[in-house]
Amino acid sequence: MSKVIAVTGKGGTGKTTAAALIIRWLKAHARGPILALDADPDANLATVLAIPVEKTIGDLREETVREIKKLPVGMTKANYIQAGLHQIVVETPKVDFITMGRSEGPGCYCFVNTLLREFAEDLEDSYEWVVTDNEAGLEHLSRRTTAHVDHLIVVVNNSPLAVDCARRIHEVITSLKNEVLHQHVLFNGVSENRIEQLKLKLQPLGFNYLGCLPYDDAVEEQVFSGKSLYELNGTPATREMNEIMKRLLEA
Numbered sequence: 001m002s003k004v005i006a007v008t009g010k011g012g013t014g015k016t017t018a019a020a021l022i023i024r025w026l027k028a029h030a031r032g033p034i035l036a037l038d039a040d041p042d043a044n045l046a047t048v049l050a051i052p053v054e055k056t057i058g059d060l061r062e063e064t065v066r067e068i069k070k071l072p073v074g075m076t077k078a079n080y081i082q083a084g085l086h087q088i089v090v091e092t093p094k095v096d097f098i099t100m101g102r103s104e105g106p107g108c109y110c111f112v113n114t115l116l117r118e119f120a121e122d123l124e125d126s127y128e129w130v131v132t133d134n135e136a137g138l139e140h141l142s143r144r145t146t147a148h149v150d151h152l153i154v155v156v157n158n159s160p161l162a163v164d165c166a167r168r169i170h171e172v173i174t175s176l177k178n179e180v181l182h183q184h185v186l187f188n189g190v191s192e193n194r195i196e197q198l199k200l201k202l203q204p205l206g207f208n209y210l211g212c213l214p215y216d217d218a219v220e221e222q223v224f225s226g227k228s229l230y231e232l233n234g235t236p237a238t239r240e241m242n243e244i245m246k247r248l249l250e251a
Contacts, residue, residue, distance in 0.1 A: 002035070002127045004148060005248075009155035010165035011136030014188040016040065017219060018155050019133035020048045020229045021241045027094050027230065029245070032128025038099045045133045046099055050228035051090055056101025060084045089123075096127070136165075148179040151248055154207065156198065157188050163201055170205045182251045186244065187212035208251055211244045213237050 007019040019036075026034050038045035046053045064081055071080055090097040124130050154169055156162040166185060173180055185207035190198060199209055216237035222229055232238050 002124045002130050003150045004124070004130045004132070005151045005153065006132045006134055006149045007153045007155060008134040008169060009136070010159070010162045013155040013157045013159070013162050014213070015136075015155040016042075016044045016048060016133050017223075017229070017237075018153070018186055018188060018213060019045060019131055021213070021219075021237060022153075022245070023049065023095060023131050024230050024232070024238070025241050025245045026129050026131065030094075030128055033126070034095045035124065035127040035130045036095055036097045037130065037132040038097070039132050040135045041101070042135075043099050043101060046090075046097060047226075048223055048229050049095075049097075050226065050230075051092060051097050053090055053097070053099045055088045056099040057085075057088060058101025060088060061101075149181070151182045151184060151251065152180045153184045153186050153210065153248075155186050155188050156190070156202070158190055158194060163198065166202060166207070167205060170207070182208060182248075184208045184210045184248065184251070186210045189213065189215050208247075210247050211240060213240055213244070 005022060007015050007022065009015045023034060023036050036045065036049070041058075043053070043056065060081070064077070064084070067080075068077060071077070088098060152169075152173070154166045156166055170183070173183065183206065185202055185205075187195060187198065187209075190212050195212055202209075214236045216235050218232055218235040219229065219237050222232060
């Protein structure tokens with residue numbers, strides 16, 4: 001079974017950048033293949049990794065509901081969806097990529113969502129690591145009622161609202177049936193004089209503190225230029241991610 005890392009937190013904390021740097025590290029150090037899942041409707045993970053995405057699961061969901069009555073004779077809904085799902089997996093060296101895309105519209109998606117969930121669970125077994133960049137907030141946790149997560153990483157920045165979101169995420173985790181083996185907190189761009197204060201605020205929640213990603217001009221320039229974070233080496237953020245991943249693997 002693959003090991004699953006789920007990155008979450010309040011919007012604007014830098015969770016997509018954190019997820020991309022984690023994928024970058026795994027690509028360089030993990031033995032087996034990696035599956036990257038962009039579960040945020042904003043779908044920025046592919047952008048920061050410079051991965052071209054032509055079709056999302058949201059697109060396939062809408063297409064299936066629209067075309068369900070026009071399927072060729074002998075093709076079931078399940079066959080149609082399975083064929084479409086294999087087409088949306090973007091294959092790159094060592095890392096495969098899937099974008100979830102937009103949320104459901106007004107139609108009935110129950111059957112489609114069940115097949116998507118089953119497909120994702122079957123697909124995960126083909127990878128050593130699965131890294132998910134989740135949407136901001138708590139919706140992904142309440143929907144994934146049968147999923148297991150080995151490492152849940154909550155990204156927190158200087159905003160007190162990010163701390164409040166971390167508290168709510170912790171409450172949701174404890175109230176659901178999700179199997180979350182390890183809960184971590186990762187600071188991003190937190191000023192040095194506030195690190196200890198934030199750690200004290202979050203200490204009652206029992207999160208394992210992974211470290212703090214520093215502000216990195218190279219990361220900002222890479223994203224601004226539309227270049228992949230894969231290309232970065234020896235910058236403050238990539239050096240710190242080396243230490244962060246060591247701590248995560250020791251958990």
